[in-house]
Amino acid sequence: GENVEQHPSTLSVQEGDSAVIKCTYSDSASNYFPWYKQELGKGPQLIIDIRSNVGEKKDQRIAVTLNKTAKHFSLHITETQPEDSAVYFCAAIGNTGNQFYFGTGTSLTVIP
Amino acid sequence: EPEVTQTPSHQVTQMGQEVILRCVPISNHLYFYWYRQILGQKVEFLVSFYNNEISEKSEIFDDQFSVERPDGSNFTLKIRSTKLEDSAMYFCASNFGGGMNTEAFFGQGTRLTVV
Numbered sequence: 001g002e003n004v005e006q007h008p009s010t011l012s013v014q015e016g017d018s019a020v021i022k023c024t025y026s027d028s029a030s031n032y033f034p035w036y037k038q039e040l041g042k043g044p045q046l047i048i049d050i051r052s053n054v055g056e057k058k059d060q061r062i063a064v065t066l067n068k069t070a071k072h073f074s075l076h077i078t079e080t081q082p083e084d085s086a087v088y089f090c091a092a093i094g095n096t097g098n099q100f101y102f103g104t105g106t107s108l109t110v111i112p
Numbered sequence: 113e114p115e116v117t118q119t120p121s122h123q124v125t126q127m128g129q130e131v132i133l134r135c136v137p138i139s140n141h142l143y144f145y146w147y148r149q150i151l152g153q154k155v156e157f158l159v160s161f162y163n164n165e166i167s168e169k170s171e172i173f174d175d176q177f178s179v180e181r182p183d184g185s186n187f188t189l190k191i192r193s194t195k196l197e198d199s200a201m202y203f204c205a206s207n208f209g210g211g212m213n214t215e216a217f218f219g220q221g222t223r224l225t226v227v
Contacts, residue, residue: 036218043116043203043218044155089155099157099168100147100216 002027004092006103013080014111021106023090024072030092030101033073035064038087038105047088048075080110114138118204118219125194125226133189133222135204144187145205145216146179148172155203161187194226 003026013019025033031052036044050057050064050073057064061080066073077084087107091100117136125131137144146158159169161179178190187206191198201223207216 034215041220043118043205043220045218046215049215099145099160099170100155101157102155104154 002030002092002101004090004101004103006090006106008106009104010107010109012109012111015080015082017080019075019077019080019084019108019110021075021088021090021108022072023074023092023103024070025092025101026071027092028068028071032093033064033066034091034093034100035062035075036089036091038089040086044089077108080108082110082112084108085110114217116204116206116217116219118202118222120222121220122223123225125224127196127226128193131191131194131224133191133202133204133224135187135189135219136185137187137204137206138217139185141206141208141217143167143207144179144181146189147203147205147218148200149203149221150197150200158189158202191224194224196226199224199226 006023034049037047038044063076090103144161149155160167201221204219205216
């Protein structure tokens with residue numbers, strides 16, 4: 001099955017700086033890569049996703065890049081704000097499956 | 113905005129007891145899922161459900177687990193005889209399309225504590 005690795009496990013940045021979280025996956029058949037944000041006491045919420053036919057996607061301060069050859073994808077948050085503080089999960093899924101394979105999560109702290 | 117709701121938010125149960133975790137998926141969604149997250153570990157897939165039957169399940173989802181859609185709105189996860197290692201956060205999710213390739217909406221989770 002798929003194996004998703006995520007780094008770093010914790011990340012602290014100053015407000016206004018950028019944050020980058022990286023994930024790798026093992027199954028070359030995976031073709032959909034969502035990123036979820038989980039705030040304390042809440043369920044994961046989708047913040048951005050990318051499909052394997054695209055190399056980069058951007059939504060305001062958030063961007064995701066995908067390198068299919070290297071089998072890695074990254075989340076970039078620019079101009080970080082304190083409300084960006086949360087746990088972020090990457091995930092991968094293939095086109096024949098119903099299940100996400102999640103990374104271990106990154107706890108992001110934005111210091112005001 | 114539509115949302116997936118789960119009840120209860122926290123359940124404490126004695127080892128060996130049965131528990132039922134409840135979920136109300138988004139009304140026009142067709143696919144329903146249960147995931148769990150043991151403290152400090154990955155979110156893990158348990159089961160997916162479509163058209164009133166299980167479409168996929170993981171190794172975790174053994175005979176102690178079952179799912180049901182008893183009516184048109186609820187989706188439940190039952191653990192027949194809980195073990196200490198079942199203590200985790202359980203998330204329900206749903207989406208409209210097949211598989212998780214379309215956006216999946218997660219509930220806020222039920223924290224299950226087995227003592």
